[in-house]
Amino acid sequence: MVNSLKKITRDLIKRYDVSCPYYTSYPTLSEWSGNFTSRDFIAGLNTLCTEGRKVPILLYIHFPFCKKRCYFCICNSIITHDRAKIKHFLSYLFREIDLLNAFFEKHSYAPNIKRIHLGGGSPSFMDIEEFGLLIEKLKTMIDFNNLDEFVTEVDSNTITRGKLMYYQGKGVDRISFGIQDFEPEVQKAVNRVHTPELIEDLLSPEIRGGFKSVNFDLLYGLPLQSRESFKSTIEIVKNLSPDRITLLKYAHVPDRRKHQKLIKESDLPDNFEKTRIFAEAVYNLIDYGYEYIGIDHFAKPTDSLVAGVRDRTLWRNFNGFADGGMHYIIGLGPTSTHGFINYYAQNIYSLAEYYKCIDNREFPILRGYKLSMDDLIRRDVINEILCYHSLDFSEIGRKYRIDFNEYFRQEIETLKALIEDGMLEFSSDMITVTPLGRLFIRHICKVFDRYLQGGKAYEITGP
Ligand code: SF4
Known part of the structure; x- marks a missing residue:
């Protein structure tokens, strides 16, 4: 990818200083409705049991507990040192699995679960016994011999x-480390301290050999971060050599996440600096040999994500990019998200309410969305741009039997400003994202977002 650093001017950043979604779903979470209840979710599950039998499923499990609070955190997480709380939670999670199992059994449906993603919170906060119990429970729902991936x-x-070796014995074949930054001052400012030596020790060759892929999550825009300091972090990351890197932007929303008030606003880099930190990291990683998959994902040429781009099986889901073609998603645990057929749904945030629903033998649904045909077309358009950085108008037109130029007349007009920039x-009926555009790709997708037209900014939602 051609280096476009010189084109990133203060003026350009000012013009593109509008918040954009990461499009881990379309429509985004902020459009999902609280009027969507567990009854609507059951209607979706019924459709899944009749029409969705062949599509593989990714099971997402949210474990909400952490040992200590990172000040930058925007996840739904609860700090505890009380193991009884964890055991209590697991007993309810197991009952949610029972609820789903009973539903599927009643509908003679055996979900074709091919992937598991265990996220949080901090799933590694579970001790070995708790983790083992979770695996045994999952076996009531999943044929582990049928699994393609367990993250x-x-x-x-x-x-x-x-623990890492224990995970391998239980079928985990990918791990994702929350690294964020290696600079000691930045780590202190966000209460997330770990040394490169610790990570290196954890990822000994023996342990690395047992995983197909290791991902590092990094965050830019953190307090006390600068281009220079983040360059040092990237150099350490390159030495530690993860197979994948996810480079996310810190979202400062202290009104929604009270603990972020512990971050001094005067320590945060400004927008120009943030964009330059990101762009310099992108080119640094590309120069080193990582492939830039899109938005915030990088992978070594040997990683399956790169194969996904090559064989056009890349797709975007709630966790970012994935290879292997589209899977339906079923979520377990508070805040987890579901996506199947033309339904999205999200589980309740509060643990107390989650427990209450399970006690009542109800699916713990907070909100959801049923996609219209227009949503499905726009989702496809956005996914094409995100995954393959181009869009063939006639292909979309043929697939959905629409006249693309007519259907998206207003959007094509809006794209002209992006072409000028x-x-x-x-070219004829195709757009291709330039190397500069790759860095601003969410702005290109936003043009096709029916809910954010007319320059409307995106707002992070959730309690
Ligand atoms: S960032 Fe991750 S580890 Fe830190 S508090 Fe949030 S969920 Fe827990």
């Missing part, structure tokens, strides 16, 4: 080499 998120504060190239 677990790990936190350096709660993971050990012993060098983000896009237009």
Whole structure:
């Protein structure tokens, strides 16, 4: 990818200083409705049992507890040192599995679960016994011999080499580390401290050999971060050599996440600096040999994500990019999200309400959405741009039997400003994202977002 650093001027950043979604779903979470209840969710599950039998499923499990609070956190997580709370939660999670199992059994439906993603919170905060119990329970729903992938998120504060080896024995083949930044001052400012030596020790060759892929999550825009300091972090990351890197932007929303008030606003880099930190990291990683998959994902050429781009099986889901073609998603645990057929749904946030629903033998649904045909077309358009950085109008037109130019007349008009800014190239009935546009790709997708038209900014939602 051609280096476009020189084109990133203060003026350009000012013009694109509008919040955009990461499009881990379309429509985004902010459009999902609280009027969507567990009854609507059951209607969706009924359709899944009749029409969705062949599509593989990714099971997402949300474990909400953490040992200590990172000040940048925007996840739904609860800090505890009380193991009884964890055991209590697991007993309810197991009952949610029972609820789903009973539903599927009643409908003679055996879900074709091919992937598991265990996220949080900090799943590695579970001790070995708790983790083992979870696996045994999952076996009532999943044929582990049928699994293609099992990812677990790990936190350096709660993971050990012993646990990593135990995970391997239980079928976990990918891990994702929350690294964020290696600069000691930045780490202190966000209360997330770990040394490169600790990570290196955890990822000994013996342990690395047992996983197909290791991901590092990094965050830019953190307090006390600068281009220089983040460059040092990237150099350490390159030495530690993860197979994948996810480079996310810190979202400062202290009104929604009270603990973020512990971050000094005067320590935060400004917008220009943030964009430059991101762009310099992108080119640094590309120069080193990582492939830039899109938005915030990088992978080594040997990683299956790169194969996904090559064989056009890349797709975007609630966790970012994935290879292997589209899977339906079923969520378990508070805040987890579901996506199947033309339904989205999200589980309740509050643990007390989650427990109450399970006690009442109800699916713990907070909100959801049933996609219209227009949503499905726009979702496809946005996914094409995100995954393959181009859009063939006639292909979409043929697939959905629409006249693309007519259907998206207003959007094509809006794209002209992006073409003028060098983000896009237009040829006959195709747009291609330029190297500069790759850095601003969410702005290109936003043009096709029916809910954010007319320059409307995106707002992070959730309690
Ligand atoms: S480990 Fe993750 S979920 Fe837990 S507090 Fe830190 S950022 Fe939040």
